Amino acid sequence: MEKPKEEARASKKYVCTFIFSMRTGTPIEKLHVITKFLMIAAMSVLALYMFDIPVSKGGPDIIGLVLLLVLVFGLLIISRTAKHLVSSYLILALPVLFGEFFWWLFFNGSLPGAKIVFYLWPGFLPIGISTLVFVGVFSLVYYKLRSIGWSLVAGLLLWWFTIMPSSLSFSSATTWARIPIGVTYSFSLPQWSTTVALSKALGYGVLIYTSFLFLLTTRDVEIAGALRQLRLSFRKSFFVALMFRNLNTILLDYQDIKIAQTARAANVIRKSIFSKIIDLAQTSIPLVATMIRRSTETGVALYARGFEASKRVTDFKETKRLSYVDFTILAILAAFLIYEVILGHSITALFTR
């Protein structure tokens, strides 16, 4: 029975996943969905643990987090889904990561140790790395969005971030010329702030990209098939499959309703936030009504096809068996978890000893 299933799966070049699609035959595609789930669960536990190691115990495991991030990107490249990530969430996630960094930089005042100075304005316009950052970010955002306003905002924001640390704005290696303008405005933060903030941003990056690794490389039927393997009844596993299969349909319904609102001139007048919220509320009625109508129709269709009467059902052809590769990956992850979380070792400590 295994061979026809394998053939059926191999006959397709691309398969639809939760978001976008995935090429068949890649090592990640061949992994069992349970392995993929445990893999991303283990990675999120590791990320949460690594960025939360207290300063008294040596501080966050920055090198461990960088390695995890490299591993996630490596897996995305192996699964050949990196292009989808680049064209969608890779850039979109950056503001979140910067946000994370700055929340932890400014709202984490209870850290011990000496303080270091940051500049709101160093008293001169530095020409150097910061200028290159501004030009690079401005060009990249303008190329993507074709909006001078947004390009300026992004460029200036990142430029400002690069002039804030004294190690960047006062070093001759990074600042090649200075044009004196105004007076200096500075503030100080605990020395550990930047390390903790960086580790939080890296850790959050691991969480984001592992989530997308799962969504980009997993099919809804794989989950339903795995539930059958876990001896769940067909009715229960089909319920889960039905739920996942409707995600796309409901998103399309929502978009159709929004387009219909626009067609009825919903966006012609510049409205207040409150009116926009009311508009959003108005989408709920057609959305839920469509959902109920579709459920009734699907219910009737299932009934007509003998859903309630059927005793023996065909298994999902996407169901796979756990292979030695799955077990090897699970063993490596378990070892990594034991080393880092249970035994309390840090990869950064290995390099800084």
Place this chain on the structure above:
Amino acid sequence: MSGGEKTEAKTETKYPWSNYTLKLGRGEPVSTTQYVLYAVQIAAIIILSYLSVSLLGPLSYSGISLFYFVYPFFLVFTMWWGIWGIISAYVGCVLGAGLMVGLGVVPSLAYSIADFVPPLVAFMVWRGLLANRGFDPLWRDLTEKEVAGFKTNRVGAWFWFILINGIILNAISAELGIGIQFQLGLVPGSAYWLWWAGWFAGDLLAMVIITPVLVKGLTNLVERQGLVNHGWVT
């Protein structure tokens, strides 16, 4: 007729919504239409949770939204479909406001308890307590003066609705959600109350604006089609 039976008979005829109780169900298995509907409504909540978090920004911070407009949806779905609405609230948060916005598996599974508790408690309070005191467990008394010939108490309905859902359960939800994220190291201690307030205000605003629209537009339709659960399961 025993004393208990007398009381039951009395409450069953007192209000038009007396058949909506905290029993398990109607005593019949889930029909195919209901089976599909329960699955599809979970899918709808997943998508709305995702949109609630991502519409204000590409990927909102830690799955926290300043206008979490899915909150009234799963509350109303719970009032209609009992345990299935509660499941949709949890699964919707895990997948839509967690994994799909990049929060990671473990934080998503943990902080989604914050969305599980409010519909669970609201369902028990309205069906078990307030329904017997003249308040509609389907919340039609928020927008209608009469339900099936029974004069409703709109001021009282709004009072309980705001107090229980908007303030008490919303505060518990914010405390659980932000508290769990704080424990997991995702929210810095100094910003705790800022995020707490954002969560609280975002849910409250959405609930007050969207619930009446949903209830007025759809509850009677759902009830007419015989799709409202009499108890927890069916």
